[in-house]
Each structure stands twice: as structure tokens, then as C-alpha cells.
Amino acid sequence: MSNRRTIPRRTLLRGLLGGSAAVVGLPLLEAMLDRHGEALADGSPLPTRFVTWFFGNGVILPRFEPAATGPNYPLSDQLQPLANVRDYVTVLTGMRNRCEVTVTHHEGMTAFNGFTMTELSGLFSKAGGPTIDQLIAAKIGQDTPVASIHLGVSKHLSVMDSGTTMHALSHKGPNEPQYPQFNPQQAWTDLFGAFAPTADDRPLRASILDAVRDQTAALRTRLGKLDNQRLDAHLDGVSALEKKIEATAPLCALPDKPTETNTDINGVEPITAVNGVMSDLLVYAFQCDITRVASMLFHGGAAETVFSEIDIWSGHHNNSHNPNSEELHTGIVHIMGRFADLLERFKASVDIDGKNLLDTSIIYCSSDCAEGWTHSIQRQPIILAGHGRNKLIYPGIHVQAAPYPMSDGNISDVLLTCLQAFDPRATSIGGGAPMSTTPMPAIMGTDF
Amino acid sequence: MIRLVLPLSGCLLLAGCPSDPIADPTDGDTTTATMNTTAGPGPGPGPGPGTTGDDSPTTGESAGTTEDGQSTTGGSTTGGVEEPFEPAPGGMRRLLRHQYVGSIRYLLGDAAAGAAVPPEDYSLHGFDAIGAAELSLQESAIEQLETSSRAIAIAAVEDRSTLGGHVPCVLEAEPDDSCFGIVAVDLGRLAWRRPLIGEEVDAMVAIAKQAREWGGGEFATGLQYELMALLQSPYFVYLVEVGKPDPEDPATRLLTSSELAARLSFFLLGRTPDAELLAAAEADALITDDDVRAAAEAMIARPEARATLSIFYSELFQLRDLATLNKNNQLFPQFTHELAYAMKYETLRLIEDIVWDQDTDFRTLLSADYTFVNPALASLYGLPPPRGQGFAKVPLEEDHGRAGLLGQASFLARFAHPAETSPTRRGQFIRTKLLCETVPPPPPGVDASLPPESPNEPQTMKQKLVQHMEDPSCNGCHVQLDPLGFALENYDPIGAYRTLDSGLPIDPSATIPDLGEVFSARDIADLLVEDPRVTACIVKNFVRGALGHREGLGEIHALDDLEAELESNDHRLQHLLVELAASPVFRAVGAPK
Known part of the structure; x- marks a missing residue:
């Protein structure tokens, strides 16, 4: 499971506090910035x-x-x-x-x-x-x-x-x-x-991707080096999708x-x-x-x-x-x-x-x-x-x-x-x- | 990239074509082969231990390089080292789009197939199948697999008639959770082309139950997510073909019965194998050559075999590009989507006539003195319009020198520029797709500018190119390509007959170094039909398109055998399809790549 940062939760909270909804119009501006406006809210550049x-x-x-x-x-x-x-x-x-x-x-x-x-x-x-x-x-x-x-x-x-x-x-x-x-x-x-916006089926999608991971792992042992590289790429794609699934909706419309x-x-x-x-x-x-x-x-x-x-x-x-x-x-x-x-x-x-x-x-x-x-x-x-x-x-x-x-x-x-x-x-x-x-x-x- | 000193028969067709002195033969070690091809699969990501590849002219090693066409004299590749049979490496191949959709149609019905949006295919060496055997899926494609599986599952749950044919419990009023298990076992076996093991069934059922609970206890919700899980699995998305040691010859790996059933079905029907074939495979009824032939013969009697062959030819002849082909609509206002579609249909209809309706010599595709036209095409060709709006079989106008494919607009328009013909591209098509040769790249530093045109002294396309060919650095290759196109200069950029180019009379005479003197599509066709390279090439193209690799040196004899089979059976493609299925190149694999 991905633990990579997307839009940080703290940013999301500020967004919620700053307005009535998490979705605001462009530009994002201060909602995502720290107080000085010189870094993102979580301190990253x-x-x-x-x-x-x-x-x-x-x-x-x-x-x-x-x-x-x-x-x-x-x-x-x-x-x-x-x-x-x-x-x-x-x-x-x-x-x-x-x-x-x-x-x-x-x-x-x-x-x-x-x-x-x-x-x-x-x-x-x-x-x-x-x-x-x-x-x-x-x-x-x-x-x-x-x-x-x-x-x-x-x-x-x-x-x-x-x-x-x-x-x-x-x-x-x-x-x-x-x-x-x-x-x-x-x-x-x-x-x-x-x-x-759709029905929130993220846990189900994650379960399916877990199964794909398990199957891919089982498949690896039967294949050679080149196909294993392709399976790695497949798993990279699974990770990327998981990250998207877990990402908080962006603060912009x-x-x-x-x-x-x-x-x-x-x-x-x-x-x-x-x-x-x-x-x-x-x-x-x-x-x-x-x-x-x-x-x-x-x-x-x-x-x-x-x-x-x-x-x-x-x-x-x-x-x-x-x-x-x-x-x-x-x-x-x-x-x-x-x-x-x-x-x-x-x-x-x-x-x-x-x-x-x-x-x-x-x-x-x-x-x-x-x-x-x-x-x-x-x-x-x-x-x-x-x-x-x-x-x-x-x-x-x-x-x-x-x-x-x-x-x-x-x-x-x-x-x-x-x-x-x-x-x-x-x-x-x-x-x-x-x-x-x-x-x-x-x-x-x-x-x- | 291959440097081989094999005493193979057949001349180096493009030996006179200057090779690229920059290309380092050691650079492409992935496809470089040595004589010792018995040492096992090649180390690189290439298509195996030495392909007979189309690439030899790029090595700069004219002496002894192999060239496609070498094995064209009907198996007389003797007189030197006998290459032992060595199949292409095993491994995994992604389902092509049409195979994915075809499988969904069989598993879940037309509505589900209509909803399917699998990732794009990307071709290598002219075939999507080779791309699907070598390239990785990118991140957006993994997401696409999820999106597609969701759309399919929603449609399949909505209309369960096809699914119910495989798994009747889904049609019950209130199925209980046990039906999820049956779906995993019975549909899973069809989708994954093998029985699922207990753990795999459990994983699918767990997802279905989780979804049912999430969906307020609705069976349909559980079913939807179970289908999504089955279809996102690498076991559905990839064909796994690793085989097992042949009991009679443990050094050789034969496809397992299930793998063979899948390969057969995807090759001939473009979809996952049906329950009967899988049952036969699992019952060891797909073992002998005759078992395989019988299964293949049963398959080619099905309508899906025709559709699958059409897809093969749409790719080989690049007919599928016609839908997005652009022409100068000021010069060619008649070139519409409808006409482009008719061009594609004409060629596919002729193929259908030759292969399925008549089951006759496939080379008729080049030599046919008839074709199929609708009113728009008849008008393009200057033929009397057929009755009605549909297609009808008509004899060709003799004076125009048309014959078969090379006289058809699908080819003539596809291999032309928007406003001008391209003798070079028409010639390149014949070289690469009909003769399986490779045209090397231009030498470095060559100035490809054509002589400037003076408005007072118009030139025909041929005159411009002939002047271009005087440059010795260009001549070596262009002399192989352009003259083929010169003989087709009477057909304009959309395939209509013409006698003038830039207001000047067209001289379609041309001398092809390895073929002879020609003046028309008919002349080229007559020479090609007699040329054994054409027969060798179709065998290779089927191997490339069906199995997703360029033929390796260790497969040459098996290909020669197929070529001989085709020759001695009236050059009938149906026979080739069956014999290819039974051939060792189809049924054996090397160690996984």
C-alpha cells in the first residue's frame, strides 16, 4: 500500500476550514501554502x-x-x-x-x-x-x-x-x-x-489490486528475466493506481x-x-x-x-x-x-x-x-x-x-x-x- | 544485426543496397547470433537466439549475412550446417485488444464486449503481437485495465444471459454466496484458460463477499467486483506460455495442453478457448499432431476464424490505417470516409473470397483479374456500377493493368502521400510485407532533398526520383524500391487510373533488379506469383502475427516444412493455418525469456 504523500491531509483541513467545501476554484494559492507562502503547507518546497x-x-x-x-x-x-x-x-x-x-x-x-x-x-x-x-x-x-x-x-x-x-x-x-x-x-x-465523484468503492478496488499483486508474485517464479521486468512495470502501474485511489481529491475544481x-x-x-x-x-x-x-x-x-x-x-x-x-x-x-x-x-x-x-x-x-x-x-x-x-x-x-x-x-x-x-x-x-x-x-x- | 555464415540458399536480395557503415554489428547484441545457436536461448531481449531477421543488411557485413528469402527455395537449406530445431523462448504475451474483446464477447456477451476499453496495442516489427510479447504496460494502461473491467462487469451484470450460459446460478432470483465460488471456478477457468487453484478461488470469493456487503447485500454488486477482479488478473491479461519438458525429449519444452488450447484459440478465433476445447485439453485429447489438426480444422469452420483472419490482414496490409488516412480534399474531393471504408472492405472481401469461399491459392490475392466494388469504388476505377448499393464481384478493366491487391485502392492510396504518389513507399510495402525483406536506413549524411522544381519545366514523379537515384549513396536501396512504384504510376494517390502526371505522359516501364521488366500492377503480380519468396513470406508473417516473434534460425527448417506443405497443397491458406497449428514452431517453446 502506498504511503506516498499526495495533497497532505493538513492542507485538506485548511482547505475545509477556509471554505465550505474541499473543492475551491482555481487558483489554489494560499490553501496549499504555509503561512509565509514560501513552501507547501507541509513544509516541502x-x-x-x-x-x-x-x-x-x-x-x-x-x-x-x-x-x-x-x-x-x-x-x-x-x-x-x-x-x-x-x-x-x-x-x-x-x-x-x-x-x-x-x-x-x-x-x-x-x-x-x-x-x-x-x-x-x-x-x-x-x-x-x-x-x-x-x-x-x-x-x-x-x-x-x-x-x-x-x-x-x-x-x-x-x-x-x-x-x-x-x-x-x-x-x-x-x-x-x-x-x-x-x-x-x-x-x-x-x-x-x-x-x-463516484460511489466510494476504494476498499474494494484496493482488494482487487491486492489480488493482482499476489497473482503477479506467483507468476514471477515461472517466467524469465525479461518478463519479470514487464511484471515489475505492471506492479508499478498497480502502485500508481493505488496512489491515485488513495489520493485525496485535489483542492481545485x-x-x-x-x-x-x-x-x-x-x-x-x-x-x-x-x-x-x-x-x-x-x-x-x-x-x-x-x-x-x-x-x-x-x-x-x-x-x-x-x-x-x-x-x-x-x-x-x-x-x-x-x-x-x-x-x-x-x-x-x-x-x-x-x-x-x-x-x-x-x-x-x-x-x-x-x-x-x-x-x-x-x-x-x-x-x-x-x-x-x-x-x-x-x-x-x-x-x-x-x-x-x-x-x-x-x-x-x-x-x-x-x-x-x-x-x-x-x-x-x-x-x-x-x-x-x-x-x-x-x-x-x-x-x-x-x-x-x-x-x-x-x-x-x-x-x- | 545478425552475422551468420550459414550456407543458406537464396541470394542476398539487398546485397547491393549499401549498408549502414555506422551501425555497429556488436551494438545489437540482443539479436546477434553466432553459429552456436544450440547453446540455449540468447541472452538479450531480442526475439530469440538469432532471428533470420530482416535486419542483416544493416550490419555492413555483406558476405554471408542472412536475409529473409534465404529459405525460400522450398527447404533446400542444406549443404552445410544443419540447424537443430530450436523454438522461440517461452514467456508471457499480453492479449491484443481484439483478443481481449473477443474473449469478453465469448465470456460475457455482446453488451459487455461493447463496453470493453482495453489498453492500446503498439506494434513492433510490423505486428502488435510482437509488441505484446516484448513491451511493458505503462501506468495509464494499468488504470485502463481497471476502467475496462468495471465497464465490462457493469454490462455483464446487467445482461447475464451469456454469463448464465457458463454459470447458471447467476440467473437465479437470489443467488447465495456459493454462486461466487462457482463463478470463480467455471468462469475463472475460461477466462484464465486453466483451472483455478483453491487459494485463487478463495481470493475471488472474498472480494465478491466484501463487495456484496459493501453493496447492502446485493448479489449483483458482489458479482460485479468479482468479475472486475477476474478481468484485472494478470492471468487474464497475459497469455503465459512456458510449457513443460517433452517426456520423449526432455530438452524440448512443449506447451501444456491448456497453453496449447489457448494459443490455438487466440490464433484462429481471436479469443479465449471454449469450455469444450479446455475440457479436451485437460483430458489429454490434444496431444498428437492429428488431435491438433482436428481441433484447428473445427476452429476454422467457425465464423470467428474469418473475422480473425481479416484482423490479421488489416494489420499486415495496414488496411486499418485507412480510417484515418488523409488526402488533399481539393485534389480528391471524392476521398471520403465511406470511400476509404469501401477500399478496406474490397481487399478483405477478396481475401474472404479466396481463402474461405473458394479455398484456393492465396497468391490469387495478387493475381486476381476480378474484384469486389460498390458504386463509389466502381466510379473510382472507371468500372460500370454494380446494381444496388452493395458490393458485387466484377472483372477488372484489362487496359488499366490492375491485378489483385496491387491494383486495389486500399494499397495504392495507403502508400501514397496526401497529394502525390510515393513509388518509394509502394515499393517498400512490396519488399517488406510481400517479400519479407528489410530496407536498410539511408546512409548517414545523405542529402535527401529532391531536385528543385522549376514551374516552367514540370517533371513527373518518376523523373524526379530517377534523378535522385543517380546519387550512388541513394541508388543502392532506392533501385530496389522505386522501380516497383514506377510501374504503379498509372494509379494516382487515391488509386484512380491516370495517364498524366504534372501534365506529362506517364511512362510506367521499370526494371526490377531481381524480378524483371514491368509496366503495371498486373506485371508485378505475375512475377510475384512465381516467386517462392512470396510463399516463404506469408509463412513468416503468420508466425510473427500469431506467435509474436520474428522467426529464429532454429525455426528455419520447421518453416521450410510449412512452406513445402503450402506449396504441395495448392497454396491454400486454410491448409497453412492447420499445419502451422500442428507445427513444432507453434507447439514448443524455449526456456522463458
Whole structure:
């Protein structure tokens, strides 16, 4: 049985005393804080949130990279959509992804875990190790009802590629992909469904899960190592469900279940609408402290998505075979616009202590390559948004590791810096050539 | 990843395809095999001690690498080391969604099946079954299992007619607690595919009683939670296939009778085995080859066998993607959901005709000079509309060069972009799904940009790609893929016949290195039908889809035997299904993985 803290009981009591019901409207604010407003009611530090955000098939480097480095860098054509949140955005260019093999597109995903892929076979691979969001979730996920949530926007993933590497953004290991949820209604259920009022059958559900545990234990002895790992994952899922079952309902009002189901109409995928709803759900989940870690697969590696919603009917992947394609450029600007949409919603939202969510979150964004027509992972772009309570630099800067078109450094250094923002004792991330033991001082904030 | 120096027959089809010099053959030690495959199961998480895998071209070791297609000459894999039979490792496989739902339908009825919302399937190597054998469930999926079990149980308690067929006491007016025990024993045995031991029954009954008490003494409440418990159990969710030593050959592990009954039923009927089959298994009436054949033959006579085969082909041919396929609706306003559904139905109807109605050569699927169309499809193909709104069998228009699957819109539209055709993807489908080859990734650093288009000098798709193929780093692979697609350029991105591309006349002529000169779908089909790789490939695809692993080296001879069986029995798939069930690859397992 889980004894992990969710919303502490003392907080709940304060919530009850502060109002007539346990459910109050957003924002939560002082109900969950200690008297000074500098920590949660149980004395634990104010929460910091982490998001990975992925888009497929890279950018057009000369139109993406800012023309000058440092603070107050000018936004490029393709970064222009971030104008309203630019203070919160750090751009890293010229960095090298040190993945040891190339499959095309798959190796770009090393920017999210610092591992080379495994079980390679043609256009097949599995992720080589846990992604950064899972390392952070392992550190802070126990504090919330849901350790991490995995969302996706465009459903049209690459048909040429297979395996887990590109079809999930988050991984606990080679056989533990954390696949994204593309349907906003189901995402709502995953985040908030457990708190919808129903008859309280928690003891019965717990009894059933006890039986599942016993059966799983009996099964273990008959199976080999790999299947035992899968049973471990099954039991992790049982524990997570138990935690949710035991969690006290959050102090915020639940958002309404969205009507959006991510269904294409007349060949048009509702990307902007789904991205907006998913971003809102994430804002809500963070404000309510349902979870603190998320991954967002905006669209898959290799970018099979068709941006028909803005009247581009050739696939984004197809467009990327021509570096001069205006459709490609327009598509990239559209992607950055959707990323900006998330960031603007974060900026407009108030966290527990009155700060906006960009002040309290770190969002790590990258792609599966630098540019689609070469599939190169040299100079793979990285965007960091939010400073996570001054763990990362604010206002944001442009860091250039090497002049165009060269590349240098190691993208995993950025990962390690982000990881240390949540786990100061972490000394490395990844493995093999892409591994990093050296965080990047240039992007550290005042409270790093 | 395999480096094998086996004197296997069959050429290295993609040997000319430049391999990836970066991929380190030692990197994927999980599937790297040595000659000594008799030493026991491989150490890694791969599909066993050396697959005949589709992966050899990535090793950069052209000499002596194996390649799918090697065993295609009807078992003549002799002349060197005889690979002893070695089955794939045993272990556990998660029920696929359709198997979960099919089981619920059998156990608890249509309403309960309609309420089921099991976790998503995720494929590996083209098959959900392989994903279900290798991947772990994520946390949200465990919650999904609970949610699904609750929805099912509520529906099943509401309408108990099917459950009552298995456990009559639930239909009584006021069942007492003893009925919970009977549910656990009788329904539990069907759901878990084996008898429950006393402790397991007690655990289920305890939950039912706890729930009855919580529910104010209502039997229905107790029943609901008991069903939820049975369905959340790993014994329902996972097929456990670990076998026991063969009494005649203790080094080999044979599936237990109950495990075999389950494997048969999920393979052929897509659901948990019925009470009769389990009883036969428990009474040792599922032992000899002929026992197994008889059981399989009885199964394929059932309507569920047709549905299960349709699911297999929907996956293999990616027909299931058609429901969410997008086309440029300015260029192709006729491409609607209804038309996409009709495309899928056309292919499945042809399969049904060949496999079930005629029980004839499965390769007719490639060569058929007829198809099944409704008015919308007839219009797409330029055929006279059938009478009425339904589907009718019609002869194909000869001048259009269509034949079988490769002339059908389900394939032509699925493997095309929203606004353009994709000769590369059409070719890749033929290579990977019909010939079981693997196409290696592009070499590193290759510039995949196509020549810039000048509005004054339009080019056909073929012209663009031919230019692309002049790059030696691309040519090696694309010469295997694109020409197959060139011969299909007369079919547009939704499968309609055309003679112009970008206003220029289409030249569908193409030379396929290992097949010959072709001009149409019909030409490709004629060559494929004569190609033994097609027969070898369908055997492999059934193994992958049915058993959830890529075939291992130790299974090659058994697969050769199946291929020979198929050849000498008019290439009838029904025969293959039965013989596969009786084959050692189906009935034996290695040590648990």
C-alpha cells in the first residue's frame, strides 16, 4: 500500500476550514501554502514542473537560428511566434548530438535521454534508456497523484519507421515506452477522472489490486528475466493506481471534460484545437498539482503530419525534402506557433504561489534532427522555456556552441543541467558517447 | 544485426543496397547470433537466439549475412550446417485488444464486449503481437485495465444471459454466496484458460463477499467486483506460455495442453478457448499432431476464424490505417470516409473470397483479374456500377493493368502521400510485407532533398526520383524500391487510373533488379506469383502475427516444412493455418525469456 504523500491531509483541513467545501476554484494559492507562502503547507518546497516538447523533422537552420547570441538576442523568422514569451526562452544552437549510430530520425531522440538506441534493425529501434522526464518523475513524481503524463497532438506517425524510439517521447527503458495519449477526452480521464465523484468503492478496488499483486508474485517464479521486468512495470502501474485511489481529491475544481476528441474532419486534423486543449489540461494539472512532469509529442519524428488546417496539403515530411520549400517554412512557423501557444497559456496562468507557470516550470523542446533533408543531428536545435524558479537563466539567452555550420559540445549537457535543477545530486545522464557529466554553467539561473 | 555464415540458399536480395557503415554489428547484441545457436536461448531481449531477421543488411557485413528469402527455395537449406530445431523462448504475451474483446464477447456477451476499453496495442516489427510479447504496460494502461473491467462487469451484470450460459446460478432470483465460488471456478477457468487453484478461488470469493456487503447485500454488486477482479488478473491479461519438458525429449519444452488450447484459440478465433476445447485439453485429447489438426480444422469452420483472419490482414496490409488516412480534399474531393471504408472492405472481401469461399491459392490475392466494388469504388476505377448499393464481384478493366491487391485502392492510396504518389513507399510495402525483406536506413549524411522544381519545366514523379537515384549513396536501396512504384504510376494517390502526371505522359516501364521488366500492377503480380519468396513470406508473417516473434534460425527448417506443405497443397491458406497449428514452431517453446 502506498504511503506516498499526495495533497497532505493538513492542507485538506485548511482547505475545509477556509471554505465550505474541499473543492475551491482555481487558483489554489494560499490553501496549499504555509503561512509565509514560501513552501507547501507541509513544509516541502514549492513545486517546480518539467515538460518535454517534441516536434518532428527539424527546422531550416538559417531561418531558425538567431543572428546574435547572449541576452536580448533577435528572434529569427521561425522563432518569431515566441515573441510574447521571449524573456522566458533560451535558444541553444550549434550543439552536437553525440548519438553513436544513425537510422535517420531515430538518433535525434537521443536529445531526450543521452542514450544511443538499441535493437537496431532497418528503420527499427528501441530507446536506449530512460528519458529525462522519467528521471525527473522518479525524483519528484511521488509527490503528486500522477507521476507523469504523456500527451500527443498529431496522430499521424511515421509509417516508414518502427520500434519505440520515435513513437513515444518518454521511455523508462527499451521495453517501457510511455506512449502519448492523443485524445483530449482520455487525457482528461487520465489526469482528473479518478477525482470525479463516484460511489466510494476504494476498499474494494484496493482488494482487487491486492489480488493482482499476489497473482503477479506467483507468476514471477515461472517466467524469465525479461518478463519479470514487464511484471515489475505492471506492479508499478498497480502502485500508481493505488496512489491515485488513495489520493485525496485535489483542492481545485476539476476542469470540464473536453469535447475535443482529435478526430479528423474532411481530411483536416484539428492540430491547433487539440494542442490548445492539451495545453489547457496541462496548465490545470500543474495548477492543481495533479502532476509535475509531462511529455508532449506535438507530432511524430519524421513529421508525417499534414498541416491541412492551414491549407498546406503536402505532408510536412514531404516538404522537408526541399530546403527552399515555403510550405516547409510555413509549417515550421506553425509548429513554433503551437509551442508558443502552450508557453503563452503557461505565462497567463498562476501557480500555487502567485507566480506564473513559466516562472515555475522548465520546458525542454527539441526535434529529431537539425534539418529534414539531411537528417543531420549536428546542430540539432534546443529551446528551453521557463526558468523553474530561477534554476535556469532568466531572461533567456541565445547560446551558440559553434558557428554555423559547425557543431560542438554535447546536447546531453543541457539535459544534465535540467536534471540537476530537480535533482542536484545527479552526476550524469545517458550512456556511451552521448553521456554527459558536465552541466552547462551558461544556462544556470540564480538559484541553480 | 545478425552475422551468420550459414550456407543458406537464396541470394542476398539487398546485397547491393549499401549498408549502414555506422551501425555497429556488436551494438545489437540482443539479436546477434553466432553459429552456436544450440547453446540455449540468447541472452538479450531480442526475439530469440538469432532471428533470420530482416535486419542483416544493416550490419555492413555483406558476405554471408542472412536475409529473409534465404529459405525460400522450398527447404533446400542444406549443404552445410544443419540447424537443430530450436523454438522461440517461452514467456508471457499480453492479449491484443481484439483478443481481449473477443474473449469478453465469448465470456460475457455482446453488451459487455461493447463496453470493453482495453489498453492500446503498439506494434513492433510490423505486428502488435510482437509488441505484446516484448513491451511493458505503462501506468495509464494499468488504470485502463481497471476502467475496462468495471465497464465490462457493469454490462455483464446487467445482461447475464451469456454469463448464465457458463454459470447458471447467476440467473437465479437470489443467488447465495456459493454462486461466487462457482463463478470463480467455471468462469475463472475460461477466462484464465486453466483451472483455478483453491487459494485463487478463495481470493475471488472474498472480494465478491466484501463487495456484496459493501453493496447492502446485493448479489449483483458482489458479482460485479468479482468479475472486475477476474478481468484485472494478470492471468487474464497475459497469455503465459512456458510449457513443460517433452517426456520423449526432455530438452524440448512443449506447451501444456491448456497453453496449447489457448494459443490455438487466440490464433484462429481471436479469443479465449471454449469450455469444450479446455475440457479436451485437460483430458489429454490434444496431444498428437492429428488431435491438433482436428481441433484447428473445427476452429476454422467457425465464423470467428474469418473475422480473425481479416484482423490479421488489416494489420499486415495496414488496411486499418485507412480510417484515418488523409488526402488533399481539393485534389480528391471524392476521398471520403465511406470511400476509404469501401477500399478496406474490397481487399478483405477478396481475401474472404479466396481463402474461405473458394479455398484456393492465396497468391490469387495478387493475381486476381476480378474484384469486389460498390458504386463509389466502381466510379473510382472507371468500372460500370454494380446494381444496388452493395458490393458485387466484377472483372477488372484489362487496359488499366490492375491485378489483385496491387491494383486495389486500399494499397495504392495507403502508400501514397496526401497529394502525390510515393513509388518509394509502394515499393517498400512490396519488399517488406510481400517479400519479407528489410530496407536498410539511408546512409548517414545523405542529402535527401529532391531536385528543385522549376514551374516552367514540370517533371513527373518518376523523373524526379530517377534523378535522385543517380546519387550512388541513394541508388543502392532506392533501385530496389522505386522501380516497383514506377510501374504503379498509372494509379494516382487515391488509386484512380491516370495517364498524366504534372501534365506529362506517364511512362510506367521499370526494371526490377531481381524480378524483371514491368509496366503495371498486373506485371508485378505475375512475377510475384512465381516467386517462392512470396510463399516463404506469408509463412513468416503468420508466425510473427500469431506467435509474436520474428522467426529464429532454429525455426528455419520447421518453416521450410510449412512452406513445402503450402506449396504441395495448392497454396491454400486454410491448409497453412492447420499445419502451422500442428507445427513444432507453434507447439514448443524455449526456456522463458
